[in-house]
Amino acid sequence: MCQAVSEGHCPCDLALRKPGPLNHSRWLTTANRILRLYVGLDAPSNNIKTLVTFIIRVYAPTWFAIKTQPSCKDGAKHLHGMMVRTRYLSSSLKKVVDPVIRRNGFCRHPENVLLAMITDERPHIRELDSEES
Structure with missing residues (x-):
């Protein structure tokens, strides 16, 4: 559809x-x-x-x-993708959508972001994680 x-x-x-x-x-x-x-x-x-x-x-x-990509290691990427996709919305609709994304954005917790970074396929992202640790 x-x-x-x-x-x-x-x-x-x-x-x-x-x-x-x-x-x-x-x-x-x-x-x-x-x-x-x-x-x-x-x-x-x-x-x-x-x-x-x-x-x-x-x-x-x-x-x-x-x-x-249902793995927990991909959660932060999915959240980021959704945030990027919603940027086309008008400011009045962003005021409705953004708080919902924030409330449901458990994937943005530091441990989940680190998990996404250490499992990222891009070497420069993995290196950033090792610098942060």
């Missing part, structure tokens, strides 16, 4: 597909429902467009990054 929305072309069978029952603990289901609503509307509101843009630019890439 993300790819269809990004490319601006949604096949009819995908546009008509029902997303299944809503489970409030599953944000992925919610994101898919919003994308499904978007492709079904002739004239989506600005709020829907804002949500779809956030899903495509922030939520989906972050979700896929975490799913493909």
Whole structure:
């Protein structure tokens, strides 16, 4: 669904597909429902467009990054990636998103950042960690 929305072309069978029952603990289901609503509307509101843009630019890439690299050593990288991806937001939306990222940013604790540094594939980052120790 993300790819269809990004490319601006949604096949009819995908546009008509029902997303299944809503489970409030599953944000992925919610994101898919919003994308499904978007492709079904002739004239989506600005709020829907804002949500779809956030899903495509922030939520989906972050979700896929975490799913493909689920190790705790990658947590700080995922957090940083999410922070970078949200910089396109207006200042009013950043005021909503940034506190949530901070509250859930346990990966930014020093021990997690050090873990990410010592397991980083880039030698210069690993060297920085050894200098800090």
